[in-house]
Amino acid sequence: MALPRLTFPLTAGTFLMGTTEFVVAGLLPDLARTFGTSVGHAGLAITVFAIGMIVGPPVITLATLRVSRRAVLIAALLAFAGGQILAATVPVLAVFLVARFVTAVATGAFWAIASVVAAKAAGPTAAARTLGVVIGGGNIANVLGVPLGALAGLLVGWQVVFWALALLALILAVPIWRLVESSAETTRVSLRAEFRGLRSGQLWLVLATTACITGGVLSTYGYISPLLTDRAGLPEAAVPIALVVFGAGSVVGSIVGGRVGDRRPHGASLGFGAVTLVATIAIAVTSTSPTLVLISFGVLGLVGFSANPILIALATKLGGDAPNLTTAMPTSTFNLGTAIGTGIAAAALQGPLGPLGPVTVGIIAAALMLVPLSVLTLHVRGSAASTETTPSPVTAAGR
Numbered sequence: 001m002a003l004p005r006l007t008f009p010l011t012a013g014t015f016l017m018g019t020t021e022f023v024v025a026g027l028l029p030d031l032a033r034t035f036g037t038s039v040g041h042a043g044l045a046i047t048v049f050a051i052g053m054i055v056g057p058p059v060i061t062l063a064t065l066r067v068s069r070r071a072v073l074i075a076a077l078l079a080f081a082g083g084q085i086l087a088a089t090v091p092v093l094a095v096f097l098v099a100r101f102v103t104a105v106a107t108g109a110f111w112a113i114a115s116v117v118a119a120k121a122a123g124p125t126a127a128a129r130t131l132g133v134v135i136g137g138g139n140i141a142n143v144l145g146v147p148l149g150a151l152a153g154l155l156v157g158w159q160v161v162f163w164a165l166a167l168l169a170l171i172l173a174v175p176i177w178r179l180v181e182s183s184a185e186t187t188r189v190s191l192r193a194e195f196r197g198l199r200s201g202q203l204w205l206v207l208a209t210t211a212c213i214t215g216g217v218l219s220t221y222g223y224i225s226p227l228l229t230d231r232a233g234l235p236e237a238a239v240p241i242a243l244v245v246f247g248a249g250s251v252v253g254s255i256v257g258g259r260v261g262d263r264r265p266h267g268a269s270l271g272f273g274a275v276t277l278v279a280t281i282a283i284a285v286t287s288t289s290p291t292l293v294l295i296s297f298g299v300l301g302l303v304g305f306s307a308n309p310i311l312i313a314l315a316t317k318l319g320g321d322a323p324n325l326t327t328a329m330p331t332s333t334f335n336l337g338t339a340i341g342t343g344i345a346a347a348a349l350q351g352p353l354g355p356l357g358p359v360t361v362g363i364i365a366a367a368l369m370l371v372p373l374s375v376l377t378l379h380v381r382g383s384a385a386s387t388e389t390t391p392s393p394v395t396a397a398g399r
Contacts (some may be wrong), residue, residue, distance in 0.1 A: 004121040006179040010114040011137035017107040018141030023149035027158045035093040053335040057328035060109035070180040079106035084166035110127025112328035119130040131309035133260020142247035203318045208372040211333040215341025216365025217304035223358035231287040249301030261310030266377040269307040277366040
């Protein structure tokens with residue numbers, strides 16, 4: 001079955017969003033010089049963005065329940081562009097941080113609504129595969145968008161990067177307007193119906209899993225540089241190569257995860273989670289071997305985020321007739337897990353374990369991820385077995 005045409009502009013949107021989220025990490029020294037502050041203070045741009053990504057999806061989703069999904073996507077792109085322009089034109093750190101927050105809220109809203117639109121357009125039999133492609137846009141940003149943006153920032157200044165992102169967002173609004181149906185709205189869905197979706201115990205198991213996934217994987221990813229240089233003895237020039245390998249693996253893994261997840265969502269998620277734990281442990285065990293640790297890190301990239309499209313598809317399904325909030329929640333919990341996991345990892349890096357601290361946090365988070373995921377899988381299998389052994393009214397009447 002071919003993917004819906006709107007899959008590709010939505011993927012381009014997540015590519016832009018993923019680029020703007022992470023490109024700042026490569027521009028921090030330049031930003032610090034522009035605003036006359038320390039790199040640490042300039043790094044608040046990352047923290048503020050994470051907060052906006054936590055707040056944006058549920059708040060905007062609930063506030064726009066009676067608005068066309070097409071209109072919300074267009075508004076998110078316009079707000080995204082406006083935030084980039086504001087950040088690039090006003091050389092005041094406080095204004096820059098406000099612009100980053102606005103951009104993050106728009107990013108989170110676009111990501112959440114794009115997931116709802118893509119899943120509905122694909123239908124239940126291809127939702128995970130389609131979401132795998134859409135989410136893959138964010139992974140491609142790590143492979144292409146972030147390195148190219150950082151390089152462009154060094155050559156022509158970070159402001160040009162922000163202007164380019166704004167221009168691309170405005171251009172992207174055109175195919176979004178043409179391909180997303182104006183009738184793609186939820187006028188019959190109420191706030192009460194949306195909040196009823198949150199009563200599902202299975203949904204909260206899915207959300208707990210998403211938080212642990214990003215918290216664990218990004219704890220390792222975010223602080224892989226000191227591990228590779230201090231433990232494995234690799235030069236700093238090898239770190240970008242390792243990150244590109246990780247990003248390329250995550251692109252493939254997201255697409256493969258979506259394909260497998262359409263057929264066996266719970267089993268596939270559990271399998272990816274188990275391999276993620278093994279890969280994270282392997283990074284710690286092989287951290288003094290340059291070749292083996294790079295291979296282990298590449299495997300983590302391949303499997304670490306493979307379950308994400310499956311989990312978002314499950315959240316959409318668990319939302320029933322009111323999937324908007326339940327689809328927005330994974331985006332928030334992804335970023336909540338990122339904020340908590342990387343915060344703990346930063347503290348662990350300064351502790352007695354040193355460079356092994358962050359990957360230890362990743363191992364613990366990966367192990368915790370398997371708890372809600374296993375409970376969810378066992379619950380679903382138990383329900384299926386109960387359904388199979390319960391006689392239908394026709395069968396019972398015939399006995």
